[in-house]
Amino acid sequence: MSMELDFWIPNLSAEAASISRLEKHLENDSNGNFRIVHKDKKIVVTAKKDSNGVQSDFCLNIEILDYHGRCHLNCNRNAEPASIYIANEAWNAFRRKLDGCEGTIYDCSAVREPFNVFHSSTGEFNLHKNAGNFYIDMSNRFIQSVERISDTMNHIWSNGMEIKRRRYNIDVATRSLANAKANKLYFDSFLNIYGERFPAKTTKAKIKEMEFRMKKVEIAYDAITTIRNTDYESSMHTITVIALLISAIALAADAFIGLNELFQWIHP
Amino acid sequence: MCTWEEGKELQRVFLRYYKGKEVREDDLEALDTLSNTDYLEYYMENGKLFARAGTIGKMFKAKPMTPTI
Known part of the structure; x- marks a missing residue:
């Protein structure tokens, strides 16, 4: 085939x-x-x-x-x-x-991969074909791509896998969000160019579908970056407490030395 | 939308191919999703198709988190 x-x-x-x-x-x-x-x-x-x-x-x-x-x-x-x-x-x-x-x-x-949707659940190759309307198929591909981004981000990041270094958390989320936004951008351009070939109701439905998918990606992005920020704030809080403790010890030591000198001056 | 089972399948396939492995046809559906999102990437070696961690996938450790509960 x-x-x-x-x-x-x-x-x-x-x-x-x-x-x-x-x-x-x-x-x-x-x-x-x-x-x-x-x-x-x-x-x-x-x-x-x-x-x-x-x-x-x-x-x-x-x-x-x-x-x-x-x-x-x-x-x-x-x-x-x-x-x-x-x-x-x-x-x-x-x-x-x-x-x-x-x-x-x-x-x-x-x-990126025109032939990547090629495997069916029956185990036989099932190439992505323009089975129905090319314009609807193509817009579905954009929507599916954004769906994949949110699914992968959620399932891999949130539940199963550990990030190598903390600073990567935001990188993963940002790159995934950028990828989704890019697909949305070209989806909008595709509709702008070929919108007249779609039935009016279908265009509105596809735009809405894409909006919902984008919101899903944004939810994941917000959650991941919030966790990252909370971690950062927690670290900063710990550092501040340690710094205050050190200052307090230094002040106490200084005061003790000062008192000792005063005592020696009064009673030489 | 990915179901819980499909999500587990994504994790399994991600772990399986993280360090680079020849592609099995059974895994192609999940591999498509993971390569489309840069978590994994395909490559060829000696005429055979392989997959390994992609640009985003490399930021993860190759083992799942231990349950905290």
């Missing part, structure tokens, strides 16, 4: 895949594990020889369906874990050329 689906290049300007951008950014590429060849609106991503685990017969075809960034992906490999990983890597090699958010703090993780 080959891998095939419609997907979206995240962008805020709605011109991610305009001809001028494709020509400007996809010319003469020779870096990384993949070779990206661009002709008209067809893009072919092939593996270079001797890349780790990537056979040279690998090929990901990307057909640009509109200049807003909607494209059709078609990979010549069967859906199995290693091939899916390579197809995702090839997509990201292409995406790096056109997408400014890839690899940044505002990375849109919802579009």
Whole structure:
């Protein structure tokens, strides 16, 4: 079973895949594990020889369906874990050329792995397909990504695992919140670009769904950072008490020495 | 929304792959979630698919907290 689906290049300007951008950014590429060849609106991503685990017969075809960034992906490999990983890597090699958010703090993780939703509960491969409406499927992917962020943060952080160092607590929460906010940003952009293709009620429902998911992430973030701040305040309180004790001892010692000198002066 | 059982599964898979391990197909669903959120990351070695702690995952210890109750 080959891998095939419609997907979206995240962008805020709605011109991610305009001809001028494709020509400007996809010319003469020779870096990384993949070779990206661009002709008209067809893009072919092939593996270079001797890349780790990537056979040279690998090929990901990307057909640009509109200049807003909607494209059709078609990979010549069967859906199995290693091939899916390579197809995702090839997509990201292409995406790096056109997408400014890839690899940044505002990375849109919802579009990082087009073929990552591929495993069904029956144990058979169940590639993410645009089974129904592409626009609804894509917006669901954004919502699902934010849901995953809150779930992972809650279940791994809150209940099961210990952070290596205390100062990392806030890092984990901040990075997860930034990731969720980035996905929300590109979700908003997607609706802004393609909103007219959605039935009106569906758009409102999707916006609401996303709002609820964002609130979930914010609850987790607030809880984690509050714990961190409470820990900090507790440490500061302990330090203050110790400092006061030391001062009191020093003052008492000083007073004792002073009294002793006075006594010696009165009764030499 | 992740159920309690699914949450336990996330923890199990996170621990299992933290130090790097070849991917088992049974774990792929949880691995998708953990890689999408940077807790784990996929990589290739000798043509096989592996997973290990990602940028966020590295901030955690590889063992669960001991119960305090």
